[in-house]
Amino acid sequence: MFFNSFNYAIFLLIVFILYWFVFNKKLKIQNLFLLVCSYYFYSCWDRRFLILLIFSTLLDFFSGIMIERHNNKRKRRFWLLLSIIINLGFLGFFKYYNFFIQSFAELLSNLGIKPHIWTLQIILPVGISFYTFHGLSYVIDIYKKRIPVEKNFVDYALFVSFFALLVAGPIERATHLLPQLKKKRNFNYYQAVDGLRQILWGLFKKIVIADNCAHYVNIIFDSSDTLSGSELVTGAILFAFQIYGDFSGYSDIALGSSRLLGINLLKNFNYPYFSRDVAEFWRRWHISLSSWFKDYLYIPLGGSRGGTWMRIRNTFIIFLVSGFWHGANWTFIFWGGLNALFIMPSIILKTNRHNLDIVAQGKKLPSLKEFTSILLTFIIITFAWIFFRSENLHHAVSYISKIFNADLFTVPFIQDRRKLFRIIVVFILILFFLIIEWIGRENNYALEKLGNNWNFIIRWFFYSFIIFLIFMYMEIKGSPFIYFQF
Numbered sequence: 001m002f003f004n005s006f007n008y009a010i011f012l013l014i015v016f017i018l019y020w021f022v023f024n025k026k027l028k029i030q031n032l033f034l035l036v037c038s039y040y041f042y043s044c045w046d047r048r049f050l051i052l053l054i055f056s057t058l059l060d061f062f063s064g065i066m067i068e069r070h071n072n073k074r075k076r077r078f079w080l081l082l083s084i085i086i087n088l089g090f091l092g093f094f095k096y097y098n099f100f101i102q103s104f105a106e107l108l109s110n111l112g113i114k115p116h117i118w119t120l121q122i123i124l125p126v127g128i129s130f131y132t133f134h135g136l137s138y139v140i141d142i143y144k145k146r147i148p149v150e151k152n153f154v155d156y157a158l159f160v161s162f163f164a165l166l167v168a169g170p171i172e173r174a175t176h177l178l179p180q181l182k183k184k185r186n187f188n189y190y191q192a193v194d195g196l197r198q199i200l201w202g203l204f205k206k207i208v209i210a211d212n213c214a215h216y217v218n219i220i221f222d223s224s225d226t227l228s229g230s231e232l233v234t235g236a237i238l239f240a241f242q243i244y245g246d247f248s249g250y251s252d253i254a255l256g257s258s259r260l261l262g263i264n265l266l267k268n269f270n271y272p273y274f275s276r277d278v279a280e281f282w283r284r285w286h287i288s289l290s291s292w293f294k295d296y297l298y299i300p301l302g303g304s305r306g307g308t309w310m311r312i313r314n315t316f317i318i319f320l321v322s323g324f325w326h327g328a329n330w331t332f333i334f335w336g337g338l339n340a341l342f343i344m345p346s347i348i349l350k351t352n353r354h355n356l357d358i359v360a361q362g363k364k365l366p367s368l369k370e371f372t373s374i375l376l377t378f379i380i381i382t383f384a385w386i387f388f389r390s391e392n393l394h395h396a397v398s399y400i401s402k403i404f405n406a407d408l409f410t411v412p413f414i415q416d417r418r419k420l421f422r423i424i425v426v427f428i429l430i431l432f433f434l435i436i437e438w439i440g441r442e443n444n445y446a447l448e449k450l451g452n453n454w455n456f457i458i459r460w461f462f463y464s465f466i467i468f469l470i471f472m473y474m475e476i477k478g479s480p481f482i483y484f485q486f
Helices: 006-021 027-068 073-110 128-143 153-161 175-180 189-222 229-258 278-284 285-296 310-328 331-348 368-389 393-403 417-439 456-474
Strands: none
Touching: 006 027, 006 229, 027 073, 027 128, 027 153, 027 175, 073 128, 128 153, 128 175, 128 285, 153 175, 153 393, 189 229, 189 417, 189 456, 229 368, 229 393, 229 417, 278 331, 278 368, 310 331, 331 368, 331 393, 368 393
């Protein structure tokens, strides 16, 4: 059940009505209803893996209780390690087993040994990377005595598996979400309307921007050996907008759906393509994952307290692990390392905290310096995205090497006029998207306050135009989101 499908729209409508008008009298029943809906939502992907989700939830729930119960440090550490090892063991098996086996076999082959490897046809459980991190942060926080243990299983299970965030985040914290689940929630009309607006903008990002870009990205990357440098650059730029529209669109729909139910999730994107340096980009891109790695890996490793060398080492570890988290392919690891290299000058020179404000705050346009910085940062990030999108490292290197040819500065050659027209339309839609994002960059999402001061007719004409574009490009079943594979 994709967020961008009619099935989800019907599901969300039914949940909304029952949640507010049938199960709203008692908080415990309301939470139980949401948990049942979340398990149904997950079982629509593959009901076999629902058992794995429930097992992981039970493991962390009881591990938390045992950690809280014991004062003995060895026993507390035992239950913490038990939870971490089992959770990462499941994640490693389903996500990385074949990768490690094949990589080991390739290493032996390079040494002249021809091994017989045994790979498995493993199906990756959707959302396992996300709900695993939910549980790990919970037990670690209890071990560190940052939060009290949750003794209500329904509330804890809902924290882990709430349908809006279950399959692709944001990666929530118990300190942020659990208190909301413990308090009675009253219907707020303005919050619900705001949630619908955010869902609308998320659908626009996914269906109108990401899916349109994806069509041409697939064509260009799949036939990169036969295309000119300018066409390959076009493909890289389109992928940059595809992955942003796809993932931030998902996040907007998740946050908007939650707001319809009176729940606020963590903000996951903050206009990353308006960043003035790479460090700022990573503060604005997939915020919940970046902050998770910062709190549970970077700081425990020593953070930046040990001088320049420790900052360099820990930054590389964070980015390499982040790349590996995204998938079992050397392209993701190289992508992570490449971003670490790009951010390294600001780490060494201690300028990584310079751009903390909103670009051109209170102004209509950026200065020439700001615009140049934004453009340069976008080029750097887009270059790294080539590795993220490529099938393997050979494909990525081949793709990049073909960009830097004499035909780089030629106009992309497209004989089919209809295809040329469609590509032009896609870039017009991207321009429209960027303008709206720029206007709304000081808000939580682009449409949050846009049009509040407009004439009623103009405002609804604008919304109707966005809805028209969504329905014009929408597929009945919906297309998968990129981050579902992670």
